Amino acid sequence: MAFSGSYQEGKPNGGGQIRYGSGLAYGVGFTVFGSVSSGGIGHIMKDTNLKNPGGAWTIEQWTSGYTNINGSVYLKGGPAHADLNSTVPYEINGNEFRWYDHPGLEDKDPQSSRNPLKSYEGRFDIAVKVINGAQQCEVKFRISSTFSNGNWSHSWGQLN
Amino acid sequence: MDCMFFLILTAITSNPGTGVIQASVISRPKMISRAECLSESNLLDEIRKLSSGLSQTDFGEMKKLLLGEANQSSICRQRVISAVLSRMKTRPTEQADFLLWQHGADILGDLKAVEAIDHLVAHLDVSDGLSPSMSHYPAARALIQIGSSALPKLANALSQSSDPYFRRKALFCIAQIGGQQAARALKDASHLETDRCNSRFINTSIRAFKNRDFPNQITSRTRAEWYSAFLCRK
Numbered sequence: 001m002a003f004s005g006s007y008q009e010g011k012p013n014g015g016g017q018i019r020y021g022s023g024l025a026y027g028v029g030f031t032v033f034g035s036v037s038s039g040g041i042g043h044i045m046k047d048t049n050l051k052n053p054g055g056a057w058t059i060e061q062w063t064s065g066y067t068n069i070n071g072s073v074y075l076k077g078g079p080a081h082a083d084l085n086s087t088v089p090y091e092i093n094g095n096e097f098r099w100y101d102h103p104g105l106e107d108k109d110p111q112s113s114r115n116p117l118k119s120y121e122g123r124f125d126i127a128v129k130v131i132n133g134a135q136q137c138e139v140k141f142r143i144s145s146t147f148s149n150g151n152w153s154h155s156w157g158q159l160n
Numbered sequence: 161m162d163c164m165f166f167l168i169l170t171a172i173t174s175n176p177g178t179g180v181i182q183a184s185v186i187s188r189p190k191m192i193s194r195a196e197c198l199s200e201s202n203l204l205d206e207i208r209k210l211s212s213g214l215s216q217t218d219f220g221e222m223k224k225l226l227l228g229e230a231n232q233s234s235i236c237r238q239r240v241i242s243a244v245l246s247r248m249k250t251r252p253t254e255q256a257d258f259l260l261w262q263h264g265a266d267i268l269g270d271l272k273a274v275e276a277i278d279h280l281v282a283h284l285d286v287s288d289g290l291s292p293s294m295s296h297y298p299a300a301r302a303l304i305q306i307g308s309s310a311l312p313k314l315a316n317a318l319s320q321s322s323d324p325y326f327r328r329k330a331l332f333c334i335a336q337i338g339g340q341q342a343a344r345a346l347k348d349a350s351h352l353e354t355d356r357c358n359s360r361f362i363n364t365s366i367r368a369f370k371n372r373d374f375p376n377q378i379t380s381r382t383r384a385e386w387y388s389a390f391l392c393r394k
Contacts, residue, residue, distance in 0.1 A: 020391035
């Protein structure tokens with residue numbers, strides 16, 4: 001897991017904002033990267049890796065999110081849901097893989113009930129895995145972002 | 161140890177401050193009478209669960225049941241699709257609604273529900289608003305799973321919508337679906353598109369399609385540049 005540096009230009013790791021089109025997304029960017037010894041990566045959760053459809057391993061991300069926006073709870077936490085597919089920024093080269101995510105809050109619609117933003121609390125418990133049958137590697141971590149009094153703050157750390 | 165993650169937790173707190181497919185293979189359903197389908201009340205009971213906080217295991221079991229039901233006959237399939245769509249009528253305003261959209265779109269995508277294409281295209285911009293990543297846009301995800309059958313309606317949306325952000329999401333789906341038909345749609349769109357970001361995204365997609373390994377597909381090698389063009393940092 002990388003919470004510093006960047007996945008590529010425009011996709012920074014760590015707390016902050018990313019700009020896209022005319023919108024901004026606030027939160028914490030992270031890059032998941034790793035490798036398997038052999039067998040290749042065949043799937044991005046249920047999507048097939050075109051380059052190696054027979055690959056033995058599957059990369060996965062599971063997320064349970066809690067968000068409170070302007071005093072209203074939007075995500076309530078609860079069971080983790082599948083949170084990775086082939087529409088995310090990812091790269092797979094043989095036995096190596098990496099992907100990028102930036103959970104937090106999108107600020108794209110001035111008419112949204114979320115604007116003006118007065119307060120935000122977001123907590124995301126995330127598990128990333130690479131699985132091949134009974135074999136698996138897993139890292140769990142928590143990302144938190146808050147907005148109050150006009151300031152954003154972010155933190156993250158590994159979960160046991 | 162056969163696999164590993166590289167763990168770099170260089171800091172645990174940032175400085176507070178400025179806001180800074182493979183779809184399931186569905187065999188062709190055989191024609192049997194409606195009487196052999198799940199009863200109306202049982203079907204609605206299952207569909208209602210879509211908006212509850214289902215665990216992934218529970219959702220997996222429910223999806224298996226609904227996909228199995230849809231595979232019983234074309235009538236049963238139609239009833240499943242209609243029931244799912246009926247629950248996805250309104251735009252999500254809270255988590256329960258969004259979960260409904262996420263789960264419902266997942267089922268429609270796995271069913272390759274061409275009957276749902278119009279509704280999904282009309283709701284391409286539905287998201288939970290938590291990330292600009294397209295994995296947070298369930299209708300887009302379902303359309304990509306449906307694949308080439310969705311291309312004509314997506315191409316039509318490009319010429320009909322005056323919203324450049326909406327068009328960019330349609331372009332994303334077209335490029336991600338890929339194939340010769342998608343390449344033609346992108347080329348046609350390149351002549352009509354007026355938004356600078358969208359034009360750049362179209363050109364980047366067309367360039368990415370020109371590769372030896374997987375012609376007319378976005379490959380891993382060009383994906384990062386392609387995704388950057390989609391996000392279009394002005």
